[in-house]
Amino acid sequence: MAAVRALVASRLAAASAFTSLSPGGRTPSQRAALHLSVPRPAARVALVLSGCGVYDGTEIHEASAILVHLSRGGAEVQIFAPDVPQMHVIDHTKGQPSEGESRNVLTESARIARGKITDLANLSAANHDAAIFPGGFGAAKNLLCCIAPVLAAKVLRGIEVTVGHEQEEGGKWPYAGTAEAIKALGAKHCVKEVVEAHVDQKNKVVTTPAFMCETALHYIHDGIGAMVRKVLELTGK
Numbered sequence: 347m348a349a350v351r352a353l354v355a356s357r358l359a360a361a362s363a364f365t366s367l368s369p370g371g372r373t374p375s376q377r378a379a380l381h382l383s384v385p386r387p388a389a390r391v392a393l394v395l396s397g398c399g400v401y402d403g404t405e406i407h408e409a410s411a412i413l414v415h416l417s418r419g420g421a422e423v424q425i426f427a428p429d430v431p432q433m434h435v436i437d438h439t440k441g442q443p444s445e446g447e448s449r450n451v452l453t454e455s456a457r458i459a460r461g462k463i464t465d466l467a468n469l470s471a472a473n474h475d476a477a478i479f480p481g482g483f484g485a486a487k488n489l490l491c492c493i494a495p496v497l498a499a500k501v502l503r504g505i506e507v508t509v510g511h512e513q514e515e516g517g518k519w520p521y522a523g524t525a526e527a528i529k530a531l532g533a534k535h536c537v538k539e540v541v542e543a544h545v546d547q548k549n550k551v552v553t554t555p556a557f558m559c560e561t562a563l564h565y566i567h568d569g570i571g572a573m574v575r576k577v578l579e580l581t582g583k
Contacts, residue, residue: 388422389581392469392477395427395455396484400557401436403451403484408556409458411567412478415574424474427455428466433487451488475581478574481556495553496524499533506546508538510555521558540565543573545580552576 393412397403416423429452435444456463469477479485479497490497495507511518512525512535525535536544540559545552554573556566 387583388420389476389578389583390474391416391421391423391577391581392474393423393425394466394469394477394479394489395425395451395458395463396480396482396488397427397432397449397451398454398457399436399438399484400482401438401441402432402434402449402487403454403482404458404480405482405557406458407563407566408480408482408570411570412480412574414567415571416478416578419574419578421578425455425459425463426466426469427452427459427463428488430488432484451484475583476577478577481558496527496531498551498553499528499531502549502551503532504534505549505551506534506536506544507551507553508536508542508544508555509553510540510558511537518560519558520560524558539569541568541572543569543576545576550580552580 393409393416395404395409398406400406413423429450432449432451432454435447435449436442437444452463452465471477479489485497490500495509498507499505507528509521509524509528512522514520514522528535538544538555540555540561543552543554552573554569556569559566
């Protein structure tokens with residue numbers, strides 16, 4: 347699953363129009379055309395990872411989908427992860443802990459970031475318009491002991507989030523019980539389909555079910571795309 351909290355963004359003030367000819371001799375209409383051609387500033391988004399691999403780190407498909415949609419939306423992305431040991435290492439072929447093995451969250455996350463990554467301790471809200479937290483069990487094990495939407499519910503009381511449906515429905519929603527954990531924290535759970543995203547306008551938080559649903563990968567990719575578009579809309583850029 348993936349969750350996001352959009353941080354406070356400042357907007358650039360529009361420049362005043364000149365009323366006289368410049369030394370270059372441009373008319374007011376020409377100068378206006380030049381002014382309008384200035385590109386809008388890109389949204390600055392922090393992507394926070396928690397390792398590499400669904401069972402002990404970040405869900406790789408979710409992180410990749412987020413990066414694709416942020417790229418398509420023209421965002422400037424900086425990737426972060428905490429420089430701490432993983433809770434444990436899971437052998438993904440067996441789904442079991444690897445005894446005697448230790449890995450670093452920052453080092454593992456760098457695999458997804460292709461080496462371009464920064465220690466989470468250096469993340470400053472003032473430098474970003476939004477932060478996105480992909481899912482994966484690493485969000486629970488290596489960040490704040492919560493899966494991504496629960497993390498948001500734990501930090502912001504009364505927040506609205508989604509993890510999809512509230513019933514397993516024959517195994518389609520195997521983690522549906524998470525909705526009750528969200529409610530227990532005083533948050534509101536909103537039922538959504540996997541291709542949808544929920545926007546909490548008051549708290550500027552956007553969530554989508556992603557891999558909380560057992561479905562085809564392209565539906566999860568579409569839901570993450572819906573989330574990213576809503577995040578970029580909230581930044582106003």
